[in-house]
Amino acid sequence: MGTSRRTRLRLARAAGRHPGLLRPGGGEAGRPHPAGRRLGDPGSSGDWTWRYRLWQHLVSSGVRVDLVGPYEDLFDNVTSTQGSDAYLDPVFDRDHAARWGMAFGDESPPVGDLVRRYHPDVVVEMLGVNDLGWRHAPPAAVDELARRFVADARAGDPGVDVVLGEVAQTWVPGAPEYDASLPALAADLTTGASRVVAAAPAAPLVQGVDTYDAAHPTATGEVKLAAGVGDALSVLGIGPHSPWPLPVVPNGPRVPATLTASPGDGEVMLSWQSPPGATAEYVWIRDATTGEAWTRLPDPVTGTSWTSGGLTNGDSYEFRLQAEKGSVAAEDLYSDVVTATPTPAP
Incomplete structure (x- = not known):
C-alpha cells in the first residue's frame, strides 16, 4: 500500500x-x-x-x-x-x-x-x-x-x-x-x-x-x-518501521493537582482537585521556618483531602503533591506549592 x-x-x-x-x-x-x-x-x-x-x-x-x-x-x-x-x-x-x-x-x-x-x-x-x-x-x-x-x-x-x-x-x-x-x-x-x-x-x-x-x-x-x-x-507496506531507539517519555500523571491549604491549631488541612486518571497523591512537606528539606510521606493519600497534624504553631509549612496512577507516580511533576502557618485556637 x-x-x-x-x-x-x-x-x-x-x-x-x-x-x-x-x-x-x-x-x-x-x-x-x-x-x-x-x-x-x-x-x-x-x-x-x-x-x-x-x-x-x-x-x-x-x-x-x-x-x-x-x-x-x-x-x-x-x-x-x-x-x-x-x-x-x-x-x-x-x-x-x-x-x-x-x-x-x-x-x-x-x-x-x-x-x-x-x-x-x-x-x-x-x-x-x-x-x-x-x-x-x-x-x-x-x-x-x-x-x-x-x-x-x-x-x-x-x-x-x-x-x-x-x-x-x-x-x-x-x-x-x-x-x-x-x-x-x-x-x-x-x-x-x-x-x-x-x-x-x-x-x-x-x-x-x-x-x-x-x-x-x-x-x-x-x-x-x-x-x-x-x-x-x-x-504490510503502511509507513516505515518505527524509529529506534524509542523516544524517552515520562511516566505518571502529566497534569498536577490543584492544591489549597487551611491552617488550624497545630495542623494544616489540605484539599485538592486531582488530575484525570490519578488514583492517589503523595504529600510532600517541609518546615520553611527551620529550613528543613522536603520530606515525602511514605504512603499515597486517596481521596481529595488530608490533615497534617503535630505541627509547630507559628512555623511556616510548605506542601506539594505528587500524583500517582495505579502504582506509578509522576516522576518529575508536582502540584503548586502552598504555604500555611498553624496558629493556636483563640
Missing part, C-alpha cells in the same frame, strides 16, 4: 490493547481504527494512548491515515465508567472500537460487523490477555479464538489484512506460549487476498514500569506498543 492513499485502520483492544482496522481509500490517506485489546486502548483518563502515538508516527511519516470505529472515549479508571474524554492530547483521530475488559470470547460489536460497517484495510487486534488471565483459557484455546477472529473479519471483507498483537503482559500465565505461536499462526492464515502478520512490542514491557497495574500501559508502555504495531504495519 502506498502512502499516497488513505489507509483506514480499525484498532481494537481488550484488557489493555486494541485491534485496529486500516483501510486506504481512493486518493486518500490510510486510516487506523482500534477495536479491542486490553493493555492499551481505549486507554483511560489522563492517557495519551498508544493509538495517539501510532497516529503520530504514521502522520509524521507522510501516511494519510484514518482511524475508524464507533467510539472516541476513554475509560474513567477512577469512577470505573466508560465515556471519559480526558485525553492528555485530544488532537488526533480518536475513533476506535475498544471497550474496557474486552476479550476474544465476548467482543462486541463483532469484528465482522465492524468490518462491514467501516470498511477498514487493516484490522489491528491485541486481544487475548483477558482470555488468558481472567478467563483462564489455555494458550491453545486462545490461539483458536484468534483464528476465529481472522475468519470473522474476513466474513466482513475477504480482502482485509489483519495484525495479530501479542499479549504484551508476559507475566500473565500462558502469555509467552500464546505469543510464541502467533508468527506461525499468522503465516498459516495468510492468503493471496488477505495477509496476516504478528505484532510484538518494540521492547518487552516491564510490569510496574510500563504498566500502572497488572495490565494497562503507562506512557513508556504506550510507546513500546505503538512502535510494535507500527513495525507490523510497515510489513
Whole structure:
C-alpha cells in the first residue's frame, strides 16, 4: 500500500490493547481504527494512548491515515465508567472500537460487523490477555479464538489484512506460549487476498514500569506498543518501521493537582482537585521556618483531602503533591506549592 492513499485502520483492544482496522481509500490517506485489546486502548483518563502515538508516527511519516470505529472515549479508571474524554492530547483521530475488559470470547460489536460497517484495510487486534488471565483459557484455546477472529473479519471483507498483537503482559500465565505461536499462526492464515502478520512490542514491557497495574500501559508502555504495531504495519507496506531507539517519555500523571491549604491549631488541612486518571497523591512537606528539606510521606493519600497534624504553631509549612496512577507516580511533576502557618485556637 502506498502512502499516497488513505489507509483506514480499525484498532481494537481488550484488557489493555486494541485491534485496529486500516483501510486506504481512493486518493486518500490510510486510516487506523482500534477495536479491542486490553493493555492499551481505549486507554483511560489522563492517557495519551498508544493509538495517539501510532497516529503520530504514521502522520509524521507522510501516511494519510484514518482511524475508524464507533467510539472516541476513554475509560474513567477512577469512577470505573466508560465515556471519559480526558485525553492528555485530544488532537488526533480518536475513533476506535475498544471497550474496557474486552476479550476474544465476548467482543462486541463483532469484528465482522465492524468490518462491514467501516470498511477498514487493516484490522489491528491485541486481544487475548483477558482470555488468558481472567478467563483462564489455555494458550491453545486462545490461539483458536484468534483464528476465529481472522475468519470473522474476513466474513466482513475477504480482502482485509489483519495484525495479530501479542499479549504484551508476559507475566500473565500462558502469555509467552500464546505469543510464541502467533508468527506461525499468522503465516498459516495468510492468503493471496488477505495477509496476516504478528505484532510484538518494540521492547518487552516491564510490569510496574510500563504498566500502572497488572495490565494497562503507562506512557513508556504506550510507546513500546505503538512502535510494535507500527513495525507490523510497515510489513504490510503502511509507513516505515518505527524509529529506534524509542523516544524517552515520562511516566505518571502529566497534569498536577490543584492544591489549597487551611491552617488550624497545630495542623494544616489540605484539599485538592486531582488530575484525570490519578488514583492517589503523595504529600510532600517541609518546615520553611527551620529550613528543613522536603520530606515525602511514605504512603499515597486517596481521596481529595488530608490533615497534617503535630505541627509547630507559628512555623511556616510548605506542601506539594505528587500524583500517582495505579502504582506509578509522576516522576518529575508536582502540584503548586502552598504555604500555611498553624496558629493556636483563640
